[in-house]
Amino acid sequence: AQKVTQAQTEISVVEKEDVTLDCVYETRDTTYYLFWYKQPPSGELVFLIRRNSFDEQNEISGRYSWNFQKSTSSFNFTITASQVVDSAVYFCALSESQTGANNLFFGTGTRLTVIP
Amino acid sequence: ETGVTQTPRHLVMGMTNKKSLKCEQHLGHNAMYWYKQSAKKPLELMFVYSLEERVENNSVPSRFSPECPNSSHLFLHLHTLQPEDSALYLCASSYGTSGSHNEQFFGPGTRLTVL
Numbered sequence A: 001a002q003k004v005t006q007a008q009t010e011i012s013v014v015e016k017e018d019v020t021l022d023c024v025y026e027t028r029d030t031t032y033y034l035f036w037y038k039q040p041p042s043g044e045l046v047f048l049i050r051r052n053s054f055d056e057q058n059e060i061s062g063r064y065s066w067n068f069q070k071s072t073s074s075f076n077f078t079i080t081a082s083q084v085v086d087s088a089v090y091f092c093a094l095s096e097s098q099t100g101a102n103n104l105f106f107g108t109g110t111r112l113t114v115i116p
Numbered sequence B: 001e002t003g004v005t006q007t008p009r010h011l012v013m014g015m016t017n018k019k020s021l022k023c024e025q026h027l028g029h030n031a032m033y034w035y036k037q038s039a040k041k042p043l044e045l046m047f048v049y050s051l052e053e054r055v056e057n058n059s060v061p062s063r064f065s066p067e068c069p070n071s072s073h074l075f076l077h078l079h080t081l082q083p084e085d086s087a088l089y090l091c092a093s094s095y096g097t098s099g100s101h102n103e104q105f106f107g108p109g110t111r112l113t114v115l
Helices: none
Strands: A010-014 A019-021 A032-039 A046-052 A059-061 A064-069 A074-079 A088-096 A110-115 B004-007 B010-013 B018-025 B031-037 B044-050 B053-057 B064-070 B073-079 B087-094 B110-114
Touching: A010 A019, A019 A110, A032 A074, A046 A059, A046 A064, A074 A088, B004 B087, B010 B018, B018 B031, B018 B087, B031 B073, B044 B064, B044 B073, B053 B064
Parallel strands: A010 A110, B010 B110
Antiparallel strands: A019 A074, A032 A046, A032 A088, A059 A064, A064 A074, A088 A110, B004 B018, B018 B073, B031 B044, B031 B087, B044 B053, B064 B073, B087 B110
8 A cells, every 4th residue: 555645646727826735644653754845847856844743733934835634644735826936746755663764655746737 | 066966867778788877965964865766656765875884675676786885976787677667766865864754855867768
């Protein structure tokens, strides 16, 4: 079974719209970490955020915000007032204590296209 | 140079060729990784080196051979590859102390095509 599920394969929005990217994870560990990465057309994955399982406080960074809900095993990512430069593939990832801190389990990614 | 660099950016090789991918990190990290990214599949972790020792090898075929001569450099030696090995190969680095769960920083990748 996949540990990280990103059900949205592709999303298109018009510039300035808000968009939420979903991430659902699966783990039996009580200590785990969740990540979001952005992969622009240039290829490299850009780190966006890391949260640990004991910190359910939502986080906001500029136009980006993250909603961590342990009750639903979700770690959703919202972009407010989207811009063309936000067009990329976004990956959610999980690392667990039981499988080692170096093992990152990635979802299949969501391709976001922001239309001008 | 800053961050994580990879060379070459693109590589086309025949099934009988031998080639190497190179990764260099300028972040002072002590762990390095190789990932394979194929279309419509999650990133697959191939190898992990921590303090220049291989700590992870996720059932990768022996036609892929990693080498980590020091904490800043990582190589992936390729020989007798198959067409299904065509993919984007990503290198990453992090502070990799046990239990740290630190974020990994990625290079731009090498787009490999096997004919």
